Amino acid sequence: MSREHLYKAKRANWRELPKDKWWVEGYFIEQNHPEYHAYIIKHINIEMDNRHIDILAHDIVEIDPETICEYTGLTDRKGMKIFENDFVSCRQYIGGNWVEYCIERGYVEMKHGAFGLHRKQGYYRPFKDWLEDYEYEVIGNIFDNPELLKGDEVE
Numbered sequence: 824m825s826r827e828h829l830y831k832a833k834r835a836n837w838r839e840l841p842k843d844k845w846w847v848e849g850y851f852i853e854q855n856h857p858e859y860h861a862y863i864i865k866h867i868n869i870e871m872d873n874r875h876i877d878i879l880a881h882d883i884v885e886i887d888p889e890t891i892c893e894y895t896g897l898t899d900r901k902g903m904k905i906f907e908n909d910f911v912s913c914r915q916y917i918g919g920n921w922v923e924y925c926i927e928r929g930y931v932e933m934k935h936g937a938f939g940l941h942r943k944q945g946y947y948r949p950f951k952d953w954l955e956d957y958e959y960e961v962i963g964n965i966f967d968n969p970e971l972l973k974g975d976e977v978e
Contacts, residue, residue, distance in 0.1 A: 829894040832886035847884045861888040895938040899959045910963040910971050
């Protein structure tokens with residue numbers, strides 16, 4: 824199975840911006856010389872021939888490297904992309920019905936080479952074990968909603 828290798832992160836100057844402008848999504852690149860900088864390329868237009876690649880236009884944004892989140896390749900029930908560090912609510916499909924009392928919540932993390940759900944009890948379950956029987960909904964992320972790490976919302 825192949826997935827799109829996208830990332831999201833907060834802009835480097837996110838504290839100076841309105842909340843709806845904090846996050847940017849695209850392709851992650853970094854520069855280590857002479858100082859470290861991280862960027863998201865939102866889109867790029869190129870022209871190629873047999874010998875050359877010309878970059879005609881691009882939209883590149885410097886980001887806060889502490890907030891980089893990788894795309895899992897999954898979307899939630901509303902069509903939102905699910906990224907690493909997102910909080911998700913999951914409900915289970917049992918006997919032909921979505922069962923609301925079987926809700927689990929946690930945040931998405933990469934562990935042992937797979938994305939999965941980290942729950943309050945401290946255990947991790949890979950998404951591959953849940954794909955057919957669960958429906959997800961993104962309810963926040965650990966950067967914008969750190970209170971979800973502490974509260975009863977994460978079970």
